[in-house]
Amino acid sequence: MNDARSSLARRSFLIATGATALAFTAACGTGTTTPDAKNAAAGTPKQGGRLRAAFAGGGASETLDPHAANLFVDAARAKALFDKLADFGADLAAVPRLAEKWEPNEALDTWRITLRKAAFHDGKPVTAEDILYSYRRIADPKGTFRAKASLEPIDLDASRAIDASTVEFKLKRPYAEFPNILAAFGAYIVPKDASAFDKPIGSGPFSFVSFKPGSSLVVKRNDAYWEGAPHLDELEFVVASEESARVSALLGGQVEYAHELDPATARTHEGKGKIDIVRLPGSAMQGFVMKTDRPPFNDPRVRQAFFLIADRKELVDGALSGAGEVGNDLFGKGYEYYPAGLPQRTQDLDKARALLKEAGAEGLKVTLDTAPAATGFVEAAGIFKEQAAKAGITVEVKVGNKDTYWKDILSSGTFASYRSGAMPIESHISQRLLTGSTTNATKWQQKDFDDLYQQAQSTRDATQRGALYERMQRRLYDEGGFLIWGFADWIIATAPKVHGVSKQAPANTLDWARFDKIWLA
Incomplete structure (x- = not known):
């Protein structure tokens, strides 16, 4: 068997480890964060103190039910109190957490999970029955938990506990990337029969102290945590929904950590000495969706022309204030399975005009749906409008309702602004690019x-499976419906005395919001 981080999490594309790469162990400190230069200079981590972290919140209806997590603050609080069987490394490969190892059968439709020795905050051990209860709760048809769709491939009725530390999951079909399910957003493990979460008991690095929905959660160090006790004595999550309020609280000393800053705000304060800016690369894909099932984008030549119209650097500089890097019309730059060898696409207006002429689409007029639903959306739409005009295309920018935007563009319109957070490339494909995918915004439906x-999901050999992913992505690069012009940094800010914050982990991955690894100097 191979160490999960060394054999999977550091590959740029093709995997050279053969069939045994499907069995993993969690040795050698899996999941730890390498200190950056600042933290190395700070010396040995210091024990003690309370860190106050400001996040945008969800109001008085907030809950600590980890299966109901939707917002970043929900995910950060759940990570402090609970564990998953696995989580995603910086390149979005699954790495073990409560699972010590996982092994598939030959057909890839049965996976056996061996649990590490871990305990809940009340001292009871985490067992196979807790795992099955948690997953069945998430998958309950009466529930509305976000992770339900991720668990769909599991036949939970046929899955069973072999013993207290071993779970056997039966699947409805072969699934080589099954560990992605174990790491899915919201797939946290709770004690068997847990239903009330006003004073939650988890197995995470911190245990519950107090909670006021829409205001504050206080947790304390779990000295018995399986990966080692946190450095902090206490951690407080403070709700400050406006970015200006989070920054003001940080500058004023009311908090030591502020999540989610705008690029312009970060640029204003960076290098001034009062606060430290941390940029998490590759956290959000930025682009446009072209509906491939309707005119004018049902003609692949029109889609190819639009790929060539985009000046990606101008879009990153203008819409993201330079806080990101250019894209290449494929999701997941830097992630596991990403085909980094494909040529970087650049603006070529002459070729774009030739393709439009060949398609009979000269003088094309198209509506671009957008909304202030994410950073840079409206700005990027305006920039692309000017770029398209140089190719003879008239783009009408239509600004919609930010609250209904994502639902509105899923099936309506022809061309729209789009963003995605970090997820494995396999998950992006399965959730957005298959004929039956429920969030197929580009309407890419190809048997x-x-x-x-x-x-690919039936292929045990990792190298062969990687080659299949490359074929799929080359197809999307040539004629897909995602015009992906950039990858935005996620920006947080801390007080200078805060150390141990990872600078490599995209949002929603293992080392993002790892408050158990942070200390105060």
Whole structure:
């Protein structure tokens, strides 16, 4: 068996470890964060103190039920109190957490999970029955938990506890990337029969002290945590929904950590000495969706022309204030399975005009749906409008309702602004690019593409599976419906005395919001 981090999490694309890469162990400190230069200079981590972290919140209806997590603050609080079987490394490969190892059968439709020795905050051990209870709770048809869709491939009725530390999951079909399910957003493990979460008991690095919805959660160090006790004595999550309030609280000393800053705000304060800016690369894909099932984008030549119209650097500089890097019309730059060898696409207006002429689409007029639903959306739409005009295309920018935007663009319109947070490339494909995908915004519906995906999930050899992912992505690069112009940094800010914050982990990955690894100097 191979160490999960060394054999999977550091590959740029093709995997050279053969069939045994499907069995993993969690040795050698899996999941720890390498200190950056600032933290190394600070010396040995200091024990003690309370860190106050400001996040945007969800109001008085907030809950500590980890299966109901939707917002970043929900995910950060759940990570402090609970554990998952696995989580995602910086390149979005799954790495073990409560699972010590996982092994598939030959057909890839049964996976056996061996649990590490871990305990809940009340001292009771985490067992296979807790795992099955948690997953069945998430998957309950009467529930509305976000992770339900991720668990769909599991036949939970047929899955069973082999013994207290071993779970056997039966799947409805072969699934080589099954560990992605174990790491899914919201797939936290709770004690068997847990239903009330006003004073939650988890197995995470911190245990519950007090909670006021829409205001504050206080937790304290769990000295018995399986990966080692946190450095901090206490951690307080403070709700400050406006970015200006989070920054003001940080500058005024009311908090030591502020989540989610705008690029312009970060640029204003960076290097001034009062606060430290931390940029988490590759946290959000930025682009446009073209509906491939309707004119004018049902013609691949029009889609290819739009790929060539985009000046990606101008979009990153203008819409993201330079806080990111250019994209190449494929999701997941830097993630596991990303085909980094494909040529970087650049603006070529002459070729774009030639493709439009060949498609009979000269003088094309198209509506671009956007909304202030994410950073840079409206700005990027305006920039692309000017770029398209140089190719003879008239783009009408239509600004919609930010509260209903994502639902509105899923099926309506032809061309729209789009963003995605970090997830494995396999999850992006399965959730957004298969004929039956529920969030298929580009309406990419190709049976041969679906067949390639199913072939990949039935392929045990990792190198062969990687080659299939490359074929799928080359197809999308040539004629897909995602015009991906950039990857935005996620920006946080801390007081100078805060150390141990990872600078490599995209938002929603293992080392993001790892408050158990942070200390105060």
